[in-house]
């Protein structure tokens with residue numbers, strides 16, 4: 001069945017949803033995006049995603065063509081029109097179409113595209129078994145805090161993981177883990193401390209990360225925001241990742257070495273439960 005897609009103010013059947021070949025998103029990856037999860041037809045942490053979108057646009061000196069209220073309205077309309085119960089809403093804004101030139105065009109209209117993807121998120125086999133991860137060098141550009149659509153290296157990382165019989169890759173820079181290809185990375189030390197890299201330009205400021213760290217602290221769990229190495233992760237009690245579409249997902253193997261018992265641990269399992277419970281309550 002054909003989905004309804006949003007393109008620049010219009011709700012269209014996906015076959016009719018088109019953007020220009022001169023779009024700078026296509027030519028220069030000159031665009032930003034957000035992914036918001038939908039559970040029971042409701043948006044998870046919409047406000048966090050809208051705020052980060054505004055920040056990404058501002059960092060790239062791109063005009064913000066939609067207000068937060070308009071954006072919420074479009075998200076809700078797509079949920080309704082596509083009868084979406086569980087899945088994701090993908091949003092992309094590019095600088096728009098203009099003659100090809102490295103310098104930003106002065107008069108381009110931003111392109112705004114949103115579409116839905118139905119998918120089972122809460123009931124996940126990977127949450128029960130845990131994920132296997134490999135490490136790869138982090139050779140991405142230096143502004144990973146901006147959520148741009150330049151995702152080729154993360155794609156390559158995901159493919160390297162698949163070829164190695166793993167599920168994902170953790171990227172390493174200067175000896176320390178930055179993040180996963182599309183998620184933030186965490187370990188739980190032998191003393192039960194949750195460790196994840198501090199915020200900065202080296203990683204994306206995950207919306208799920210912010211929520212999970214808040215819930216962990218509220219549950220009296222100890223949290224330390226600092227870099228960690230692959231060796232430290234292999235010695236850890238547990239490991240896990242977070243992202244808007246995977247929530248909290250245990251990691252049970254790193255570069256072929258089992259982590260802890262080699263099974264999903266109690267901290268990751270508990271945090272997944274708390275996250276789902278709390279965000280469902282707050283869903284809009």
Ligand code: PMP
Nearest residue numbers: 182183184204206207208243244
């Ligand atoms: N890091 C990277 C590189 C990502 O692509 C993502 C997912 N978009 C995340 C972290 C997690 O961010 P969020 O929790 O906002 O989905």
